[in-house]
Amino acid sequence: MKIVIFGKQFDPKEAPYVQQLFDELHHKGAQLCVYKSYYDRIKGHLKFVTKPGVFSQSKDIENVDFLFSIGGDGTLLDAIPYVHDLGVPILGINLGRMGFLSSVSRLEMKKAIEHIYTGNYSLNQRTLLKLEKPGELFGKLNFALNDLTIYRNNNTSLVTIHVYVNDLFLNTYWGDGLIIATPTGSTAYSMSVGGPILTPGSENFVIAPIASHNLTVRPIVIQDSSEVRIKIEGREEKYLLSLDSRQKQINKSEEIIIKKCNFRINLVQMPGQNFFSTIREKLLWGVDSRN
Secondary structure, X not given: OEEEEEEOOOOHHHHXXXXXXXXXXXXXXXXXXXXXXXXXXXXXXXXXXXXXXXXXXXXXXOOOOEEEEEEOHXXXXXXXXXXXXXXXXXXXXXOOOOOOOOOEEHHHHHHHHHHHHHOOOEEEEEEEEEEEEOXXXXXXXXXXXXXXXXXXXXXXXXXXXXXXXXXXXXXXXXXXXXXXXXXXXXXOHHHHOOOOOOOOOOXXXXXXXXXXXXXXXXXXXXXXXXXXXXXXXXXXXXXXXXXXXXXXXXXXXXXXXXXXXXXEEEEEEOOOOOHXXXXXXXXXXXXXXXX
């Protein structure tokens, strides 16, 4: 089995857990390939029975069975451009904080590897959104698993955003910006501005304003088959547009078109795990803080 290991940051305190991961995979006979910058960070702290291969581009991992993301949800989001539309299943190992996407804890790694080798797991398909226009802004990386966000560019004036859904005028938003979130992204930035939580297979997007100047304006849920068209107004000539962790400046004269992406991301789900159990655990639902 060929497995790709992707990571970004490395704390020497994490070395015992990362060492355990490599030892278990070596014991299983896995062929390993590690993201180069991550390998450069860990190689002085770990012992390798067999030196793994390294990669730095998506074309280097076209024929692999799994990608293991080591870190938090941000690390997993950064791994997705390397997987792109290949359909490679992603297992998120959480060494970060919240871990909605990176659902396997450092103490569950050995059990997770055993489940993978015995086929005792399921794949959770997640919808992405696509920046259709302007097409050249992010090139081939014009998709997001969590959200697309428009916000003001380091100034104190409000941004005015006109939104159309399937060419029907929805609303004009005055505020700090706007989020268009997938169901996966509904537990991220969108949730922090009061957006609803969507189940992964709900086939919806959320449009949520950031610090709306009009208090009666609330987040709205639309079908993910919709085309969202956006026009920006404001005092500044440039604004910021982000796709997950990737960010670019955009001219206010640019028209923005957002659609559902034509491929999905496969997240590995361990037995006994489901979306509802994850949000109960991560958001402490049902926990009485008095106890």
